[in-house]
Amino acid sequence: MALLDIRDFSLAIDGRAILSAVSLTVEPGQIVALVGTSGSGKSMTALSVLGLTPAGARTQGSISLDGRELTTLTDRQMNAVRGRDVGLVFQEPMTALNPVLSIGAQVAETVRVHGMASRAEATRIADAMLTRVGLPADRFPRGRRPHELSGGQRQRVAIAAALALKPKLLIADEPTTALDVTTQARILGLLVDLVRQDGLGLLLISHDLALVSRVADRVVVLHEGAVVEAGEPATVFAAPQHPYTRRLLAATEPARQRPDVQPAPVQPPLLVAEGIVRDYPLPRAGWWSKPAHLRAVDQASLAVHRGESVGIVGESGSGKSTLLRTLLAADAPQAGAVRLLDQPWSAAPEAARRPLRRHVQMVFQDPVGSFDPRWRVERVVAEPLALLDTPLTPALRRARVEELLTQVGLAPADADRHPHEFSGGQRQRIAIARALAVQPDLIALDEATSALDVLTRAQILDLLGNLSRRLGLAYLVVSHDLAVVRALTDRLMVMQGGRIVEEGPTLQVLSRPQHPYTASLLAATPTLAAHVA
Numbered sequence: 001m002a003l004l005d006i007r008d009f010s011l012a013i014d015g016r017a018i019l020s021a022v023s024l025t026v027e028p029g030q031i032v033a034l035v036g037t038s039g040s041g042k043s044m045t046a047l048s049v050l051g052l053t054p055a056g057a058r059t060q061g062s063i064s065l066d067g068r069e070l071t072t073l074t075d076r077q078m079n080a081v082r083g084r085d086v087g088l089v090f091q092e093p094m095t096a097l098n099p100v101l102s103i104g105a106q107v108a109e110t111v112r113v114h115g116m117a118s119r120a121e122a123t124r125i126a127d128a129m130l131t132r133v134g135l136p137a138d139r140f141p142r143g144r145r146p147h148e149l150s151g152g153q154r155q156r157v158a159i160a161a162a163l164a165l166k167p168k169l170l171i172a173d174e175p176t177t178a179l180d181v182t183t184q185a186r187i188l189g190l191l192v193d194l195v196r197q198d199g200l201g202l203l204l205i206s207h208d209l210a211l212v213s214r215v216a217d218r219v220v221v222l223h224e225g226a227v228v229e230a231g232e233p234a235t236v237f238a239a240p241q242h243p244y245t246r247r248l249l250a251a252t253e254p255a256r257q258r259p260d261v262q263p264a265p266v267q268p269p270l271l272v273a274e275g276i277v278r279d280y281p282l283p284r285a286g287w288w289s290k291p292a293h294l295r296a297v298d299q300a301s302l303a304v305h306r307g308e309s310v311g312i313v314g315e316s317g318s319g320k321s322t323l324l325r326t327l328l329a330a331d332a333p334q335a336g337a338v339r340l341l342d343q344p345w346s347a348a349p350e351a352a353r354r355p356l357r358r359h360v361q362m363v364f365q366d367p368v369g370s371f372d373p374r375w376r377v378e379r380v381v382a383e384p385l386a387l388l389d390t391p392l393t394p395a396l397r398r399a400r401v402e403e404l405l406t407q408v409g410l411a412p413a414d415a416d417r418h419p420h421e422f423s424g425g426q427r428q429r430i431a432i433a434r435a436l437a438v439q440p441d442l443i444a445l446d447e448a449t450s451a452l453d454v455l456t457r458a459q460i461l462d463l464l465g466n467l468s469r470r471l472g473l474a475y476l477v478v479s480h481d482l483a484v485v486r487a488l489t490d491r492l493m494v495m496q497g498g499r500i501v502e503e504g505p506t507l508q509v510l511s512r513p514q515h516p517y518t519a520s521l522l523a524a525t526p527t528l529a530a531h532v533a
Contacts, residue, residue, distance in 0.1 A: 004065055039224075310492075
């Protein structure tokens with residue numbers, strides 16, 4: 001008997017079919033991956049297992065856990081199943097964890113909520129589980145808050161909380177999407193070890209087929225709410241039978257967008273940074289101890305020319321995001337300087353920087369977090385136009401917004417909608433339109449495609465490549481996805497411990513790495529070719 005058995009399960013909301021006769025099983029000690037693009041029904045399938053379907057949803061079919069039918073249970077009965085029998089690990093641990101609770105209290109809370117132990121026993125269980133997931137108390141005091149940990153460490157806390165009650169089934173919804181490749185490998189290794197050692201079943205939801213090929217025992221491909229293909233990853237990915245699966249595979253490793261040979265720049269650099277140092281103060285070890293600091297960026301220098309795309313890669317804590325903030329004059333360096341258009345940038349007062357800000361724009365990893373949800377798209381896209389010396393009339397502003405939306409593949413009428421009415425890929429297109437509003441020379445992209453499925457990612461990369469060629473844009477790309485930097489950048493810089501340890505033409509660095517750290521990043525990156533016969 002299967003641990004999780006979903007049979008002919010269908011779900012509709014307001015008469016619209018979301019899931020259609022979905023069937024899959026998860027055995028004890030087995031990893032089953034659920035793959036597909038955004039909107040394919042992956043997360044809704046997981047929520048259905050937990051009895052968390054939207055209000056008004058109508059369901060048919062069966063979902064059983066260890067022989068117990070779940071679809072007939074009341075919400076009160078399901079509360080006893082959630083957490084105790086089924087654990088859930090979310091994509092973004094910072095949203096899943098309580099920011100005001102310590103990490104020890106959060107894991108202990110899971111035990112206490114189900115009345116499984118006293119306060120002292122719950123604390124002991126939490127300490128043991130945090131240690132098991134690689135967070136020993138001597139290095140990670142239980143009183144730390146989530147914001148004091150890195151992304152990978154926060155994900156370990158989320159996994160510890162999900163496993164504190166030793167559930168039979170663990171559902172992991174994109175648990176490594178926002179993590180760098182080495183942290184991703186460690187988290188996946190941890191999950192695989194827990195599955196093999198404890199015999200629990202793992203339903204892994206992911207859009208990363210290379211990752212799935214590395215760890216999953218079975219893969220189930222969802223398209224428009226229906227299972228279109230299933231089997232062992234090596235078989236499905238080596239000889240896909242469904243056109244949709246073939247499209248996913250083709251988009252997994254995007255084709256090279258930039259020409260392999262770039263002409264030598266003849267103009268002065270657009271952006272120049274020399275000897276950048278960025279320190280952060282650390283808490284004193286004691287009353288009489290000297291102040292300590294963390295050197296996040298150490299003597300970093302780089303240049304970006306017009307029309308050039310430069311990538312910065314490295315694991316969490318390597319300093320790449322801090323360097324980007326310094327390059328954008330969001331943080332001031334303790335040493336070194338940044339010049340933009342051959343004018344002082346990092347050292348200039350804000351009044352002097354303001355006329356230059358229109359030349360540099362930003363596209364964030366999560367567009368939702370950078371949009372005001374109350375604003376319509378017209379106001380979101382038009383926001384940077386405030387940087388112009390001469391304000392546009394309402395008619396001209398509307399025309400400019402419609403032109404920008406068309407430029408990024410959206411409809412002019414989309415200007416009247418709110419951001420929540422769009423898919424993730426469409427929201428990222430709106431973010432790109434906003435960045436283009438003031439006709440910048442340089443756009444910084446901070447993990448701009450990491451949360452997108454492979455088909456949407458390929459579309460965004462095509463869009464960025466076309467915009468660069470047509471408008472002569474320069475890009476500064478911060479990413480942990482080596483496939484993205486391979487497709488989008490001309491030159492690549494690798495950061496470790498705040499230092500740039502290797503740089504050169506992108507294809508040269510990725511094909512013939514000179515530094516051991518670069519080689520370790522490449523080794524940790526899952527590829528389909530390595531795991532598909």
